[in-house]
């Protein structure tokens with residue numbers, strides 16, 4: 001195995017100019033460039049293997065620290081425009097530069113502006129989410145990434161700096177039938193994808209995508225911890241917020257997503273669970289008094 005990795009690295013160094021954009025293509029969710037090797041593929045990704053505050057994690061409700069001082073999250077506005085594409089590793093909604101929706105309050109000491117949304121899902125209904133609750137995996141996970149506009153001027157700068165990023169995780173549950181609980185924003189993303197072939201270079205414009213509908217009433221109750229990006233560079237500057245309420249997807253929509261991915265021969269696009277180490281995971285959900293559905 002060791003030999004394989006070093007020869008792969010050698011191969012990579014010979015073929016690829018050492019710029020971050022080309023390195024960015026050089027990782028996968030399985031095999032020799034899969035999650036266990038991310039930290040070995042590029043010296044700048046060392047935290048993927050050596051970091052102590054990595055994401056995702058398994059959330060154990062009994063071990064959460066109840067913190068009633070965690071206030072409701074606040075959104076500055078609502079609608080964004082953007083473009084959706086299949087990156088070859090997942091579905092990406094890139095939010096356009098003139099759509100300035102900012103999130104603040106809650107555990108956040110700064111304003112963070114939404115930059116992109118990633119959708120994770122599995123080949124089977126029994127897996128797909130990155131975060132887990134009591135070891136339970138959901139059918140998928142939608143992640144909204146925002147960068148610190150107080151301290152940094154853009155995503156690339158914030159990505160490598162302290163307090164740079166805030167990410168919201170929304171767990172996605174499977175429903176057995178098409179129904180009104182289907183999340184309209186998720187439908188809008190999937191609908192846009194229908195027009196794409198499996199070519200990763202194509203993208204589809206999306207208009208008036210509602211961030212607040214997506215987050216709905218869940219801005220009030222959440223779980224929060226300090227972690228990392230769940231893909232290379234695995235930088236440990238992400239304040240994670242996991243919303244209390246899941247959203248729903250139907251089996252039909254999941255199959256549609258899988259067909260998009262499978263045409264590229266790719267596996268499940270989630271990173272395995274990382275050790276919690278000494279981290280504290282806080283919540284403002286009072287498990288003694290509220291009935292929490294997960």
Ligand SMILES: *[C@@H]1O[C@H](CO)[C@@H](O)[C@H](O)[C@H]1NC(C)=O
Nearest residue numbers: 079080081098099100207208
């Ligand atoms: C989104 O695009 C529409 C149509 O071009 C435009 O009217 C609207 O102002 C844009 N919204 C944002 C937030 O940029």
Ligand SMILES: *[C@@H]1O[C@H](CO)[C@@H](O)[C@H](O)[C@H]1NC(C)=O
Nearest residue numbers: 151152153154155156157158
């Ligand atoms: C991001 O901001 C930094 C610092 O202001 C600047 O040097 C860099 O060119 C910007 N990058 C992009 C992609 O705009």
Ligand SMILES: *[C@@H]1O[C@H](CO)[C@@H](O)[C@H](O)[C@H]1NC(C)=O
Nearest residue numbers: 188191192193194195204205
């Ligand atoms: C997909 O393409 C069809 C036909 O060209 C078009 O009518 C439809 O609006 C497109 N869907 C989206 C989400 O852009």
Ligand SMILES: *[C@@H]1O[C@H](CO)[C@@H](O)[C@H](O)[C@H]1NC(C)=O
Nearest residue numbers: 079080081205206207208209
């Ligand atoms: C988006 O919203 C803007 C402002 O409300 C509106 O002018 C525009 O027509 C909408 N665009 C689409 C594609 O729905």
